[in-house]
Amino acid sequence: xxxxxxxxxxxxxxxxxxxxxxxxxxxxxxxxxxxxxxxxxxxxxxxxxxxxxxxxxxxxxxxxxxxxxxxxxxxxxxxxxxxxxxxxxxx
Amino acid sequence: xxxxxxxxxxxxxxxxxxxxxxxxxxxxxxxxxxxxxxxxxxxxxxxxxxxxxxxxxxxxxxxxxxxxxxxxxxxxxxxxxxxxxxxxxxxxxxxxxxxxxxxxxxxxxxxxxxxxxxxxxxxxxxxxxxxxxxxxxxxxxxxxxxxxxxxxxxxxxxxxxxxxxxxxxxxxxxxxxxxxxxxxxxxxxxxxxxxxxxxxxxxxxxxxxxxxxxxxxxxxxxxxxxxxxxxxxxxxxxxxxxxxxxxxxxxx
Numbered sequence: 001x002x003x004x005x006x007x008x009x010x011x012x013x014x015x016x017x018x019x020x021x022x023x024x025x026x027x028x029x030x031x032x033x034x035x036x037x038x039x040x041x042x043x044x045x046x047x048x049x050x051x052x053x054x055x056x057x058x059x060x061x062x063x064x065x066x067x068x069x070x071x072x073x074x075x076x077x078x079x080x081x082x083x084x085x086x087x088x089x090x091x
Numbered sequence: 092x093x094x095x096x097x098x099x100x101x102x103x104x105x106x107x108x109x110x111x112x113x114x115x116x117x118x119x120x121x122x123x124x125x126x127x128x129x130x131x132x133x134x135x136x137x138x139x140x141x142x143x144x145x146x147x148x149x150x151x152x153x154x155x156x157x158x159x160x161x162x163x164x165x166x167x168x169x170x171x172x173x174x175x176x177x178x179x180x181x182x183x184x185x186x187x188x189x190x191x192x193x194x195x196x197x198x199x200x201x202x203x204x205x206x207x208x209x210x211x212x213x214x215x216x217x218x219x220x221x222x223x224x225x226x227x228x229x230x231x232x233x234x235x236x237x238x239x240x241x242x243x244x245x246x247x248x249x250x251x252x253x254x255x256x257x258x259x260x261x262x263x264x265x266x267x268x269x270x271x272x273x274x275x276x277x278x279x280x281x282x283x284x285x286x287x288x289x290x291x292x293x294x295x296x297x298x299x300x301x302x303x304x305x306x307x308x309x310x311x312x313x314x315x316x317x318x319x320x321x322x323x324x325x326x327x328x329x330x331x332x333x334x335x336x337x338x339x340x341x342x343x
Contacts, residue, residue: 002340002341002342002343003258003259003260003339003340003341003343004340004341007340051257054253055246055249055250055253058231058253059245062236062237062240062245062249063234063235063236063313064236064237064238065236065238065313065314065315066238068207068236068238068313068315069239069315072204072207075129076125079128079129080125083124083125083128083164087163087164088124088157088160088161088164089124089156089157089160090121090125091120091121
């Protein structure tokens with residue numbers, strides 16, 4: 001099963017369940033039955049909010065590795081010295 | 092010039108395991124000797140058996156000349172040069188290198204210092220802890236991070252990563268990272284089926300590996316981007332990436 005098939009199957013299943021609630025094949029007590037028609041929109045908006053929120057948080061907490069950069073520069077110098085001494089051409 | 096006496100006891104130490112680093116190169120004349128030095132130092136300090144397989148795509152800048160010098164310094168059993176006729180792509184470069192790799196583990200990494208060899212012993216430790224098939228370096232979890240990205244770059248990279256994670260659900264935190272340790276047999280198997288190029292290539296490998304049920308672990312790494320010059324990510328690459336995600340979505 002590809003990811004596409006999996007996703008599609010899940011979508012069909014959840015839509016099916018929602019439709020049975022919507023057409024009252026399975027009855028939902030009031031006032032919950034007022035919410036049923038709005039559920040798809042609610043899911044989409046929540047998912048969108050989750051994505052944006054996660055993305056925002058990930059960027060906000062992104063670690064800048066300045067120290068790694070500086071220590072790397074030092075190591076590059078060390079490497080250049082060592083290799084020049086052993087006859088390797090360093091440009 | 093005599094080669095420096097290494098601290099490891101030879102090619103058979105470290106519990107019988109040997110680590111082959113495959114380095115695809117194109118115009119890496121300046122970087123190659125230094126990255127080789129860093130790799131050699133890391134492995135020797137850790138007492139591990141290692142080798143580097145340089146796969147050069149007929150670089151016009153004389154990268155191969157430098158590779159030959161490095162072979163003289165470190166020995167032909169430590170450094171190999173396996174040249175190719177032209178710029179033939181990353182996937183096939185790895186496949187070519189794999190033919191000559193004599194280790195039972197393979198490390199793939201970039202030759203431009205964005206990946207620091209110092210993380211390799213951590214990868215190895217992680218691999219041994221859980222007998223993992225693949226250990227990947229992640230920029231986006233734990234203590235991972237990047238030096239040299241502006242806001243726009245961070246936005247695009249994390250956005251693309253999030254998109255892939257949601258759609259393809261590979262259950263890793265960094266889908267396009269190219270600093271990874273593989274069991275040689277696992278890499279051979281996964282790479283056979285992988286067809287994409289560029290960023291999508293690395294993503295396809297990990298998605299296929301996950302689908303095949305391989306055990307994958309992660310180690311946070313610091314990624315130092317473009318130590319010489321600017322990091323550019325064009326809209327062309329972004330479109331290619333989106334297309335790549337879609338094609339993986341419908342095929343794996």
